[in-house]
Amino acid sequence: MQWEVVIGLETHAQLQTQSKIFSGASTRFGAEPNTQACAVDLALPGVLPVLNRHAVEHAIRFGLAVGATISPASIFARKNYFYPDLPKGYQISQFEIPVVQGGTIDILVDGQSKTINLTRAHLEEDAGKSLHEDFQGMSGIDLNRAGTPLLEIVSEPDMRSAEEARAYVSKLRTILRYIGSCDGNMEQGSLRADVNVSVRRPGEGLGTRCEIKNVNSIRFIGQAIDVEARRQIGILEDGGKIDQETRLFDPGKGETRSMRSKEEAHDYRYFPDPDLLPLEFDQAFVDALKAQLPELPDAKRARFIAEYGLPPYDAGVLAMERASADFFEQ
């Protein structure tokens, strides 16, 4: 009897703002460690976060590009946990009401089109980075990344194969690049995916999932899914059961490893951040952003087929990057 693989993705996109989401420090990549962390990013006593308007604009632009509902009022929450690269002891995120709700992304696999539903997209700040190389028996902390604006984009568990997941991330990256919200550079970590995988017999309810953290290339996302699905099928066929847990993908060994079980899972004690006002804007603000949206990849592809009689495949390849599409039409 066959197994069906079920996949849902949580993707973090670093937004292309000049400064951080709640401070004026620069977000430029590749600076010397700890040269771009100001008092707010370091969480010194008495500092107050101030929301970066451009981060909000990027989130709204993304929501519009995927046909989502934009919440005219949302709030920021504190997600509490301890980690050396998080000096505040909490990450500012959005919990109950995200700024972007729903939306869809269409993917093309083997010439077949499929719609993947989005659950939500919310604004949050990135944490710093722990550096384990170059420090014998110790770790270094680089807080340059602390406070970098992120849009976390959560999909419904709508994907059914590694190919579909790869096509989804690739399409998501194309859209983010078109609207100028994220450079999509997975190697530098500006786009990162947490991959949720479960398996089931066709027709059954959802199986227990495992979440593979922080996979940083489209190829690895595909490999991680195949390896993890095989592991789960092996356990179930031996009469075992899947424990819900967080796992890491090791591309060198071609395996996933347990990081923490559900019992050890964080209790983040989310609560509204008293330092920040609710995020509120009017429809005119949204409409102005909508008016500036570029022609999006699906529309461009369709127009290339209709207007120039291009074969659908060629039109798709050209429309994948805004630069190649513009070059074609010059």
Ligand code: ADP
């Ligand atoms: P959490 O916030 O605890 O990570 P969510 O319910 O918000 O949990 O789901 C997170 C991600 O996991 C979503 O992308 C969702 O589509 C996916 N997901 C949920 N259940 C399953 C499942 N049974 N199999 C695969 N993916 C799943």
Ligand code: MG
């Ligand atoms: Mg999760």
